[in-house]
Amino acid sequence: MTASELQPVRTDDGLASQGARQTSRATLLAFVVPAVAIFVLFTLYPVLRTIWNSTQTLGPMGNGTFVGLQNFEEILFRDKTFWKAVSNTAIFTIVGTIADVAGGLLLALCLYAGAPMSRTLRVIWFTPVLMSYVVVGIIWTWLYDYDWGLINHILRWIGLGALEQSWLGDPNTALWAVLVTHLWKWLGFNMIICLAALSALPKEVLGAAELDACGWWAKLVYVITPMLWPTLLNLTVLSFIGKMMMFDLVWIMTGGGPLWATETVSTYVYKRAFNWNTFNLGYPSAIAVLWSGMIIAFVLLMMRLFRQRERLEF
Amino acid sequence: MAALAERHPGLAAWFGYIRRIPWLAFLLLYTIVTGGPFVWVALMSLRTTNEILDAPYALPSPAHWGKFAEAWTASKYGVYFWNSLIVVGCAVVLLTLIGAMAAHALARFQFRGRKALRLAILSGMMVPPQLLILSLFQILLQFGLYNTLAGLVLAYVATQLAMTIYILEGFFAQLPQDLFDAARMDGYSDFEIFWKITLPIGMPAIATTVVLNFIILWNEFLFAIVLLTDDDKRTLPLGIMHFMGAHQLDIGMIATGLMISIAPIIVLYACFSEIMIKGMTAGAVR
Numbered sequence: 001m002t003a004s005e006l007q008p009v010r011t012d013d014g015l016a017s018q019g020a021r022q023t024s025r026a027t028l029l030a031f032v033v034p035a036v037a038i039f040v041l042f043t044l045y046p047v048l049r050t051i052w053n054s055t056q057t058l059g060p061m062g063n064g065t066f067v068g069l070q071n072f073e074e075i076l077f078r079d080k081t082f083w084k085a086v087s088n089t090a091i092f093t094i095v096g097t098i099a100d101v102a103g104g105l106l107l108a109l110c111l112y113a114g115a116p117m118s119r120t121l122r123v124i125w126f127t128p129v130l131m132s133y134v135v136v137g138i139i140w141t142w143l144y145d146y147d148w149g150l151i152n153h154i155l156r157w158i159g160l161g162a163l164e165q166s167w168l169g170d171p172n173t174a175l176w177a178v179l180v181t182h183l184w185k186w187l188g189f190n191m192i193i194c195l196a197a198l199s200a201l202p203k204e205v206l207g208a209a210e211l212d213a214c215g216w217w218a219k220l221v222y223v224i225t226p227m228l229w230p231t232l233l234n235l236t237v238l239s240f241i242g243k244m245m246m247f248d249l250v251w252i253m254t255g256g257g258p259l260w261a262t263e264t265v266s267t268y269v270y271k272r273a274f275n276w277n278t279f280n281l282g283y284p285s286a287i288a289v290l291w292s293g294m295i296i297a298f299v300l301l302m303m304r305l306f307r308q309r310e311r312l313e314f
Numbered sequence: 315m316a317a318l319a320e321r322h323p324g325l326a327a328w329f330g331y332i333r334r335i336p337w338l339a340f341l342l343l344y345t346i347v348t349g350g351p352f353v354w355v356a357l358m359s360l361r362t363t364n365e366i367l368d369a370p371y372a373l374p375s376p377a378h379w380g381k382f383a384e385a386w387t388a389s390k391y392g393v394y395f396w397n398s399l400i401v402v403g404c405a406v407v408l409l410t411l412i413g414a415m416a417a418h419a420l421a422r423f424q425f426r427g428r429k430a431l432r433l434a435i436l437s438g439m440m441v442p443p444q445l446l447i448l449s450l451f452q453i454l455l456q457f458g459l460y461n462t463l464a465g466l467v468l469a470y471v472a473t474q475l476a477m478t479i480y481i482l483e484g485f486f487a488q489l490p491q492d493l494f495d496a497a498r499m500d501g502y503s504d505f506e507i508f509w510k511i512t513l514p515i516g517m518p519a520i521a522t523t524v525v526l527n528f529i530i531l532w533n534e535f536l537f538a539i540v541l542l543t544d545d546d547k548r549t550l551p552l553g554i555m556h557f558m559g560a561h562q563l564d565i566g567m568i569a570t571g572l573m574i575s576i577a578p579i580i581v582l583y584a585c586f587s588e589i590m591i592k593g594m595t596a597g598a599v600r
Contacts, residue, residue: 021424021491027504028425035416035435035475042450042472043438049449107344115341123587124349129594130579131352132533134551135572138558139351142565148370150354188348192595238598245442248535252555269444273451274540281448288444295442 054286064282071286082287084260085268092179092264093243099183100239101232104190109220111191112198122195126188133185137252140181144168168254171261178253178262182246190235197231198224233306237299244295265291352576358569366565385570393546394553395574401463401549402531405470409527410520412471413478418512420479421486422494432483438476446473447540454541461543469537474530478523481596485519486512525586525593532579550575 054071056064075082107125111118128136143150144167152164167177201224209223225232247266250256256263256271265287273284358366360374360381386392420432450469451460459465489512497507513520535551542548548556554571561567583590 021422023423023425023504028419028423031415031419031423031504031508032431034412035479036431038412038468038472038475039435039438042453042468043441043446043475044434046446046449046453047441049452050445053449053452110337110341110344113337116338121341121345123583123591124345126587126591126594127352127580127583128348130529130583130590131576132551133535134533134554135355135576138554138568138572139355143351148367150371153371184347189595189598192591193598196595234598241442245444247443251539252535266444269448270536270540273448281452285448288442288448292442292445296440299440 050285051289053282054289056282056285058280058282067282071283072290074283075287075290081260081263081268082265085263085265088175088260088262089244089246089264089266091175092182092246093240096179096182096243097236097239099179100186100190101235103183103187104235105194105225105228105232107187107191108194108198109224111195122192126192128185128187129189131185133248134252136181136185137249140177140184141168141253144177169258171259174254174258174261178250181253182243182249185249186239186242190239193231193235194228197228201227233302237302240302241295241299244291244298352580355569355572355576358566359573361566361569363564363566366569381566381570382574385567385574389557389567389571390545391550391553391557391571391574394548394550397463397547397553398532398550398575401466401470402528404463404467405474405531406524406527408467408471409474409478410524413475413482413523414513414516414520415508417479417482417486418508420483421489422512436476436480438472439480443473443536447537450537451540460541461547463542463547466538466541466549469541470531470534473537474527477597478527481523481526482516482519486516489515521589522593522596525590526596529579529590529594 053064055066055068057067057071058064111122115121142148146152146164146166146169149167151167155161155164165173167173205223205227206219209219245266246264247270250262250264250267251270254262256267269284269287269291272278272287273281354371357372357374358370360377360379361372362378362381365372365374386395416435420428446469450472454460454465454469457465459468493511493515494507497511502510533551534549535555538549538552539555542552545556554568554575557564557571558568
């Protein structure tokens with residue numbers, strides 16, 4: 001290998017493309033400054049300010065006194081409602097995430113197995129994803145209604161009238177009722193992503209499994225799931241984040257009640273900030289900081305664990 | 315089964331069909347479960363509250379189309395609708411422009427600090443909304459933007475910008491550099507290149523982000539409920555919630571309001587279902 005071979009073959013072309021990727025500072029700034037300004041003013045600054053607020057007790061006029069880590073101490077060691085909210089959110093997140101990803105995969109398989117009119121079904125199944133939480137929440141509040149809701153109607157109709165409930169009014173069922181609604185809204189989303197991943201699978205692999213006379217369960221567990229692993233992990237992380245920050249649906253359907261049965265961390269933050277009329281933004285800020293830290297830590301941890309697992313498997 | 319198929323092909327096909335019945339039944343059931351509630355709301359939106367309380371699951375006869383006019387004016391859904399349209403429209407236009415410019419710069423130009431800048435802006439995707447909302451409330455209050463549509467637009471641009479840039483940059487970075495070299499040879503300025511090449515060619519990705527942002531913001535609730543208080547400034551989700559709070563029992567009118575907020579999305583979805591499905595799932599597939 002001679003020195004000349006190490007040089008770019010067509011020097012002028014190389015320079016031209018080099019030149020095309022350069023631009024004057026003024027032009028560059030013109031392109032980037034709007035985005036950077038929005039980012040600094042309305043994302044970075046508010047985040048830093050929330051973190052700063054979390055060490056304060058803020059008065060009604062916005063005048064703060066520095067209290068150090070006192071807010072955090074109060075939250076972690078004395079605030080029972082916070083821990084109730086944490087446990088609700090944890091149930092929501094764990095059960096919801098698993099059901100979300102597994103359900104999405106099963107729905108995708110149903111369509112992938114050659115359903116008639118699968119394109120139309122796909123479009124209909126995806127509709128709830130496009131609807132707002134307000135729409136979904138109100139519709140389901142009606143469906144759960146004790147007197148004229150569809151759920152109790154059906155129960156009475158099939159002779160299970162003994163099971164009828166005030167689904168959102170009973171602390172034992174409220175959390176699950178909201179969770180079912182949340183799943184109903186998001187299953188279509190997971191289904192579409194799984195379906196895209198399934199269609200990208202090499203046909204030969206599934207054909208080979210067919211030849212080996214795999215049952216559908218074996219095929220699902222040993223062939224399809226491992227091959228879709230990256231997609232499923234992605235969905236798990238997305239679903240996890242969404243459920244940890246759960247606010248809208250709970251707020252619309254139950255407002256956190258009855259008796260804190262559906263209180264999530266986000267609804268508690270909102271209540272402490274805007275409904276308690278204490279005007280003390282310091283305390284809710286501390287909860288928000290604590291919880292956001294948890295979410296980010298968990299997401300990083302999950303990504304790390306999953307990546308290691310992937311490395312082990314392949 | 316194989317032997318049976320040889321002797322009685324018709325019978326075997328019939329067996330296959332029987333075996334598929336539970337699966338077909340499930341497909342039908344899930345279709346009813348997902349689509350049914352919207353049909354139900356559509357039917358209720360044409361019925362009066364008394365009719366609904368008499369028989370919640372019945373057809374609208376006669377159909378009270380006048381309820382839509384009443385909802386639009388007397389119940390102020392018209393005001394809420396325009397507020398939503400203004401806020402979401404402005405936010406989507408700003409997001410598309412600002413996002414495309416930043417994505418273009420990140421994808422096209424080599425400059426010092428490019429990686430750091432990219433990381434900083436994209437880290438915005440990781441920020442949980444609660445971390446923003448409390449002090450955004452204070453900040454907008456200070457700037458005199460609290461309880462204004464403009465303030466809400468800014469909040470929306472801030473929350474969706476990272477995702478927009480992420481999607482657009484991914485697409486722009488794949489465009490062949492030769493195209494831009496050629497344009498420069500032809501004497502295009504940097505702005506002409508952006509306006510006449512990146513934007514038109516990037517249309518598929520831009521359409522994706524427009525759909526995504528439109529749907530997310532049209533449905534947005536948390537920022538709206540914190541940043542708006544005036545009745546005349548409420549967006550649709552807030553307006554419906556407010557109406558629901560004040561007239562808990564007027565189910566017929568609430569249903570009409572729900573329909574007004576669903577209708578634009580259903581119409582768009584019926585026409586562009588593939589684009590919208592692609593748009594909504596864009597951030598999650600790589």
